[in-house]
Amino acid sequence: MSTAVNGSEATEQLAHGFRDQAAAIVDEVGKLIVGQREIVRDTVVCLIAGGNVLIEGVPGLGKTELVRALGRAIDLRFSRIQFTPDLMPADITGTNVVVDGTDGQRTFRFEPGPVFANLVLADEINRATPKTQAALLEAMQERQVSVAREVHVLDPPFFVMATQNPIEMEGTYPLPEAQVDRFMFKLVVDYPTAGELSEILERTTGAAQPGVAQVATGDDLLAMGAFARRLAIAPHVASYVVDLVKSTHPQDPTAHQLTRQYVRYGCSPRAAQAMVLAAKVYAMLDGRYNVGFDDIRAAARPAMRHRLLLNFEAEADAVPADHILDAILMSTRQAGD
Template structure:
């Protein structure tokens, strides 16, 4: 840890760092009763939760994405709502609507707001790419502002508020790809991969028997909000911030100091929200591991889930089968990790001066 980090840790103690690490272990223990494997996915979901971000999960059907999210809600003792997105779903079906009510005693009529399923601590937007853009957009205000506006009235959403959306990558007919502006509202885009042989063996063994495991809640809403506040207090050195900036700014085609392969393969790059989420995610990851300072490794570990949906490869890259993850790997590999190397490299001097 650098001197800058040590000087900034006055507000965070090792005991504070241990609180989130202990919470992570308890949650993982409870999830492990139901969910087999998928440790990286679970960690990224927890980082998103404690960073007050939202997470988009992508994977083929049958990988327990919905089960993972509903089980997480049970371990956190939070209200949970599942919205099945379909082509005929309307915005009011998500946010709620005003209905006319009559007082039988006086005959007076008035509007009353009926809350939609968005009013829950954890909201599962299942198969979000199966509903038209108008309904997809009904999530935007809630995700960004933690409120819903119906008519002229604003209705605050419960705290904590966490949206987890799923989408299947293989179906095209009857789907509506999420616009880039809406994808940018998600802190992470997480790929859910097929399980290993051993994990799938355990899944088959567990799910074809009689015994059904029960999970116990380990954190209340109040405890989660305290841990979210704690994440914000984690110090981060100027060098780590510059490193995060260097990764994000290298995705922006045509800018000073951008590598040639980015100009050749990328259509457009990530905006400032990517830097914010890299740093916030790094803070949460540090605390989840029992540390109270952010490292370059934390930023590297989160580069793909933060950047993969914020940068778009061009037609040339698609035709060659190059993915955004491969471009991110090349950016990370070509970026110096130490402060001295970054400051001496002429290319990064251009990036920081632009």
């Protein structure tokens, strides 16, 4: 019993440390990013949960700056890849180059690409061709790169934070479904409010530029992620996640009416995993040791919006995925209803 109490107290200490460190990261990033508190929080949640983030928004809203700030607040090897239509896969993963040996022989040596980092910023990812975009698939899911039949393991932690412009813009290639599914969250950055815009002007056009201090390391992130996974989720809360995901499947008997009308393919199991993991981090940040329905609901839209493949009718009617998800969240019953 005594051991158990001691173990519980240690766990409690870890929980307090978790909350303090997460709050410090959010605060540091907040020094550089004006407003967008929810985007910053969700990005940090993804980092802690070990997921990749896709950030969408029109140019100039601070997407890249957000990722750069995160890279500075956390002691991580940071690399940035600017995706362009002529970018090749080898430009991302790296390639074998011929080098002259001291003995006069020439050998192939693997030259790692920018993907060999802890935090990779894939800027404007949808401006590259699908072939190049797919170069990130293996790295994002399996944390490794295969080049010339040789597997190169990426050092943990490894995060891909991609930004993309709305797909309706000129010169963009929609991400393939398989790759989209590998992003834990898709966050949509909106225009700042008038107040936030004034604050941005004040901060960025003056002589002094705000700095971001390093408040965590990659190991801290890994420890926080491991701790969050220990959190309790009750069966009825997990069941709610299942119901939400099933409601997005058009062929399922429990599917929502809007799902049947507008959705071609529903969410994969990765959506459920993403929701539960993110909900656990939300609960930790809130000072709880269990996942609640509200945590699930907070994670539902960023975890599912990019995993809903809408049909032509939805495009014709201009029905966004968020609208369908809102309806699903409204109608799905939770235990105790």
